[in-house]
Amino acid sequence: MGIVSWARKKSPWVFHFPAGGGCNGCDIEVLASMAARFDPERVGMRLMGSPRHADVLLINGAVTKKNVKNLKRVYDQVPEPKVVVAVGNCALSGECFRNMYPIAKPLDTHLTVDIYVPGCPPRPQAILAAILRALEKKFR
C-alpha cells in the first residue's frame, strides 16, 4: 500500500462530536479512552480540535432536532475517507429518550455509520477496540 494509506492507518486522528441528547456518560468515557490509562497514542490516535483534521468521527448522544443541521455540517467537514463510530446506546437507538419530542430520528438515518458500540456507557476498551476494528476494515 502507498505511504498515504499506510499513514492513514497508522495515525488516525479522532474528533469527538457530542450530538446532543446524551447524558455525558459516553462523553467522559470517550475522553477517558483518550487519556493516559488506555493510551491511544500508542496506535497513533489523538483527540483533535477540528473535524477537518480528523479521520475518525466519534458521535455519541441521541441526536436532538436542534443538532441535526450541525451534525450534517460537521460530517461534511471531515475529509474522505472517514470512519464514523456511533458510541453508546443513545447513538444507536436513542435508548430511553428515543420517542421524546426534542429527539430527531436515529443517527444512522442521517449519515452512514461504520461501527456501533453498544453500552451505557461502553467501556473505554470497547470504544478503542471499535475504532481499531473499523480502521482495519476501512483503511485496509
Add this chain to the structure above:
Amino acid sequence: MHDMIVPMGPYHPGLHEPEYFKLYLKGEEIENVEIYLGYNHRGVEKLVEGKNWYSALFNVERICGICSIVHSSAYLQAVETLQELDVPMRAQFIRTILLEVERLQSHLLWLGIASHQIGFETLFMHCWTAREKVLDVVEEIAGNRIHYSINTIGGVRRDITKNQADKVRTTLKSLKAEVDELAGVCLHDPFISQRLRGVGVLPEKDAQELGAVGPTARGSGLTLDARSSGFWAYSSLGFKPVCRKGGDCWSRMEVRLDELTQSIGMMEMLLDGMPGGQINLGRKFIKILPGHCLGRVEAPRGEVIHYVVSNGDVNPWRDRIRTPSYANFNCLKKMLIGEELADAASIITSIDPCMSCTDRALVVDEKGKKEIVDLGGVVHAHHH
C-alpha cells in the same frame, strides 16, 4: 460598541458538550455575552411522567453521567419521604459513600479539564489517571464505572462486603497521597496561579443575588451546602462546608481541591463506622402515597432539587428538576464581561457546567408575576 462577534460553540474543542456562547468583543476584551442553550434537551421531565416509579428511577439516573447517583438520590429522598419509609441505616451509609465517591471522580475530572483549558496537558493526564483509581473503587462496589444503578426505593441493591471495603480502603490511602501531590502542584505552580488568580471574579453579593450554588457560591464566600442539612449519614460526620472568599477561578479551584481531601476523609470515616443490618426493605412499591415532596442533595456542582408530585398512582405525576448548573449559568455573564477572550474557556470551565443536567424547558408567565415560596414549608411531605 463591539468590534466583532466570536461564536464559542456549540461544538468547541474546549467544551465537551454542545453549548453556544456568543461573545461580543472589543479587541480582546469581552463586552457582552449571549448564552444559547438547549442543544441537550431530551424532555426528561416529560419522560418520567409516563413510567412507573422504578423505570423513572432508571431514567432520572441518566440525566447526567457525572452526577448520576445524585439525581437518583434526590428523587428517592422525595419518594421515600412521600411513602414514609424508614431506609435502613446501612443503606444510608452506602448511599453516602457513593455520593462522596461521585464527588471525588467529578472533581478530579474537573481538575483535568480545567488544566487542559489553560494548556497544562500533563496535569490533565495525571488527574485522569488518578480518577481511574476512583473508577476502580466504583466498579468494585457498584459493578459499573458510570451509572451505578445501585439505588432502589427503600435502600440499595448491592452490599459492600468486608473484602470490598478493605480494597476500597487501600485505594483511598494511595489516592490520598496522589491527591495531595496534585493539590500541591496546583497551589504552588506559578503558571496556574498566573492564569487563574483574579480571573472571572464573582463578588459575594452577586453570587447571592444570582442564586449561585455549589463550589461557585462557596468560592465567593457563601457557605451554601445541601449536606449541612445532615441527611442520611452526613449527620454522623460533623460536616462543615469548605469556603473561600476570593470569588475568582483560583478560589473555586481551592474549594474543589479541599473538597477532594474532605471527601476521602469522609469515606474513610463512613467505611469504619458502617452499621450492620439490611440494605433495603425487601419489597417493591407499586404505588406511592399521594402528596408532594422536595428532595435536596449536594452534587459536585451544587444543590440538586427534585420536586416529586404523586397522585397515589403507579406513575409519578410530576418530577420537577432544578440542577446546579442551571443556577450557576446566570453567574457566567457577570464573570465573563470585562475579561479577555483567552480566558473565556477557563472561566466557563470554572463553574463546572453540565449541559445535560441543565437543559430544561421552562414556561415563563407573560405577565411576569413573581411569587415567593417558603422553602422551609415544602421540604416535608404534604399529603392531601
